[in-house]
Amino acid sequence: xxxxxxxxPNPETLRRIVIEPVSRVEGHxxxxxxxxxxRKVQQVRLHIVEFRGFERFIQGRPxxxxxxxxxxxxxxxxxxHHLAASKAMDQIVxxxxxxATATAIRRLMHYGQILQSHxxxxxxxxxxxxxxxxxxxxxxxxxxxxxxxxxxxxxHGILLRKFGQEIIRITAGKRVHGTGSIPGxxxxxxxxxERDELRAPLADVVAWAEAGVRLxxxxxxxxxxxxxxxxxxxxxxxSLVAPDGALDLYDGVLRARDADGGILFDGVRCADYGAxxxxxxxxxSYMKFPFFAELGPERGWYxxxxxxxxxxxxxxxxxxxxxxxxxxxxxxxxxxxxxxxxYHWARMIELLxxxxxxxxxxxxxxxxxxxxxxxxxxxxxxxxxxxxxRGTLIHHYEVDADDLVTMCNLIxxxxxxxxxMNEAIRQVARQYLDGREPTEGLLNHIEVAIRAFDPCLSCxxxxxxxxxxxxxxxxxxxxxxxxxxxxGESL
Numbered sequence: 001x002x003x004x005x006x007x008x009p010n011p012e013t014l015r016r017i018v019i020e021p022v023s024r025v026e027g028h029x030x031x032x033x034x035x036x037x038x039r040k041v042q043q044v045r046l047h048i049v050e051f052r053g054f055e056r057f058i059q060g061r062p063x064x065x066x067x068x069x070x071x072x073x074x075x076x077x078x079x080x081h082h083l084a085a086s087k088a089m090d091q092i093v094x095x096x097x098x099x100a101t102a103t104a105i106r107r108l109m110h111y112g113q114i115l116q117s118h119x120x121x122x123x124x125x126x127x128x129x130x131x132x133x134x135x136x137x138x139x140x141x142x143x144x145x146x147x148x149x150x151x152x153x154x155x156h157g158i159l160l161r162k163f164g165q166e167i168i169r170i171t172a173g174k175r176v177h178g179t180g181s182i183p184g185x186x187x188x189x190x191x192x193x194e195r196d197e198l199r200a201p202l203a204d205v206v207a208w209a210e211a212g213v214r215l216x217x218x219x220x221x222x223x224x225x226x227x228x229x230x231x232x233x234x235x236x237x238x239s240l241v242a243p244d245g246a247l248d249l250y251d252g253v254l255r256a257r258d259a260d261g262g263i264l265f266d267g268v269r270c271a272d273y274g275a276x277x278x279x280x281x282x283x284x285s286y287m288k289f290p291f292f293a294e295l296g297p298e299r300g301w302y303x304x305x306x307x308x309x310x311x312x313x314x315x316x317x318x319x320x321x322x323x324x325x326x327x328x329x330x331x332x333x334x335x336x337x338x339x340x341x342x343y344h345w346a347r348m349i350e351l352l353x354x355x356x357x358x359x360x361x362x363x364x365x366x367x368x369x370x371x372x373x374x375x376x377x378x379x380x381x382x383x384x385x386x387x388x389x390r391g392t393l394i395h396h397y398e399v400d401a402d403d404l405v406t407m408c409n410l411i412x413x414x415x416x417x418x419x420x421m422n423e424a425i426r427q428v429a430r431q432y433l434d435g436r437e438p439t440e441g442l443l444n445h446i447e448v449a450i451r452a453f454d455p456c457l458s459c460x461x462x463x464x465x466x467x468x469x470x471x472x473x474x475x476x477x478x479x480x481x482x483x484x485x486x487x488g489e490s491l
Contacts, residue, residue: 005041005044005426005430006045006422008034008042011034011042014034014036014042014043015037015039017033017034017035017438018030018031018033019031019032019033019443019446022046022450023447024126024128024142024447025451025454025455028048029046030046030047031044031446032044032045033429033438033446035433038435039434039435039436041429041433044422044425044426044429044446046285046421046422054069054410055408055409058070058405058408059404059405059406059407059408060404060405061404062404063092063183063382063399063403063404063405064089064182066085066088066089067083067085067089067181067182067183068082068177068179070410071085071177072177073410073412074456075176075177076117076120077389078176078178079109079110079112079113079168079172079178080110080113080386080388080389080393080413081395082172082178082180082181083181083250083384083386084385084388084393084394084395085397086183087251087384087385087395088382088383088396089183090184090382091381091382091384092378092380092382092397092399093378094375094378094379095185096374098184098374099373099374100366101186101366101367101368101369101370101371102186102372102373102374104361104366105171105180105186105189105190105367106181106250107357107361108171108190108361108362109168109172109180110250110386111167111250111357111358111361112164112165112167112168112358113164114350114351114354114389115160115161115163115167115205115351116161116162116163116164116168118347118348118351118354118389119161119212121347122157122212122216122347122348123143123154123156123158123161123212124143124157124161125143125451126451126452127157128140128141128146129444129448129451130216131146131149131150132145132149134445134448135439135440135441135442135445136441138444153215156208156211157212159201159204159205159208160212160351166197166198167358170194170197170198171186171190172188173188184373184374184375185372185374186372187372187373188372189370191368195362195367195368202355202362205358206320206352206355206359209352209355210320210324212348212351212352213324213345213348213351213352215348216344216345216347217328217345220341220342221331227341228337228339228341228342229339229431230339230340230341230428230448230449231340231341231425231428231431231449231452232339233423234259234336234338235259235301235302235303235338235419235420235423236259236264236300236301237311237312237336238292238303238304238308238312238391238392238416239308239313239391239392240252240309240386240387241253241255241266241312241313242313242317244314245313245315247310247313247316247317248387249309249354249386249387250387253267253268254266254267254269254276254385254392256276256302257311257312259338260335260336261311270384270385270394271383273383273396273411275293276293277290277291277293277394277411278290278293278297278300279411279415280297287418288418289301289415290302290411290416290418301420302416302420303391303416303417303420304390304391304392304417305343305346305389305391305454306343306346306347306350306391307337307338307340307342307343308391309350309387310328310346310349310350311337311346316353318352318353318356318360320352320356321349321352321353321356324348324352328342340424340449340452340453341448341452343452343453344452380399381396381398381399382396382397382399383395383396383397388412389413390412390413390414390417390453390454390455390456391414392411392413393411393412394409394410394411394412395408395409396409414456417453417455421449421453421455424452424453425449425450427449428445428448429446433446
C-alpha cells in the first residue's frame, strides 16, 4: 500500500503545511503536506484526529441497547448505524424472518436516510466547488453563495433533505437518533395518515431528484477533462448487491470487482465478511485501513459508496435511476470510472433511485400492517451489513449468555475508503501543488478530493490494536507542563 508520498525520509527537515480542519465534511480531520526546498511534495496524509472508541465502550452493554447507542457515532447518518445494528441483533434474537411490515418500515427509513444525506452532501457541501470553481473566492464558495447565485437549486436541495428527514421522523420517532428499529423488527407503525402525508410531495421530490442528476451530468460533460483526471487512482470496488445482482442498499450479498471490472468475489454472505476483508492500522491515524485478504494490504485496498455501487451492480431496479445509470456507463465506454468527482454523479443517481423506491414503498400495503416483530432461537453472534450513504457498513457483535455484548467490530463506510482518499489527495498534490507555492485555492483542491468521497470522519474514528494517544497538560498561560504518550496498553 505505501506509495512515494505515503512516507517521507527525514520529515523533520521538510516544510510542513497543515489543512486543519478539513471543511465541509462531517467530523474532524486534517491533512499534512511535506514539501522540500524546491516545493516538491514529499508526503501527503489525511489524519483522523478525533477518537471515539465505540468498539470498546459498547462492550458490557445489553444487546437491546446497541441499536440506539451506536447511532451516536454520527448526527448525519445515524439511521445507517441504527439499522445495521438492528440487523445484527435480529440474529441474536433469532428473527430469521423479520415481518414484511417491519422490513418495509425499515427500508422506508433507510431510503429516507439515503435521500436526505445525499441531498445534504451535494447541495450544501459539494456543489459550491462544482458551481463556482475549486479556487473561487472562499467567501462565495459555500452554501450561502449557492443560495444567492442559484436560489431554486438551493431550495430544492433543502426541500429534498427535509422530505427525507420527515420520513425518518415518521418511521424512527424523531429526525435524529430515533428509536424505531429494534432487535427483531420495529416498535412503531406507519399509519395510513402518515403514509398519505409522505405521498403528497412525491411528484416534486422525483422531479427535483431528476434535475439533480441532470445538473451533475451536464457539469461532468462540460468539464470532463478536469473531472476525469482529478485525483483519479485505480482500485477495486466493494458493495452489497441483491441476489440477482441488482442494486440494493438495504440487504444482499457482498460483491467485489477489480479495477478493470472483473469479479474478485461474488455472492459472499455478510456473515463471512471476515474471511474476505482484513484491517491494518497506521500510527498517524485513528482510522483503520481495510483491504481484501486475498490481495494483501498493498494491493487489496478498494473503494465503496455510490461510485462503487452503481458500477458493481448489474442494474438498478427503478426505471429513472437505471436510465441515468446507463447514461453514466455510456460516458465511460464500458470501462470502470475511478474519478473521485464522478462520485457526485453517482450520488445523484442514487438520490433519484431512493425517491423512486420511497414512491414504491408508500404504495405497498405491507407498510401499514400490524406485524412488527419476530423472535426465534437465540444466537451469540450477530453481523449486520447495510449500504450507508457513504458505502458498505459492517456491524459485528458477540453476545454472552447474560445478554451482554462481549465484542464489537465496526467497519464503516469512510474506513473502507481510507486508502482511496489518501491516494486521491496524493494524486491531487502531484498534479496541482508540486513545485508551486501553496495558495488557499490550491489547498482547496485537496479538500475537493476528500469531499468527493463524502467522508463521515466521526463514524470512522476508533482504534484497533496499539494506537498512540498523546495527552498534553498546559498551564493557565498555555505553556506545556507535561506530555504523556500511550503507544500500547499502558500510559
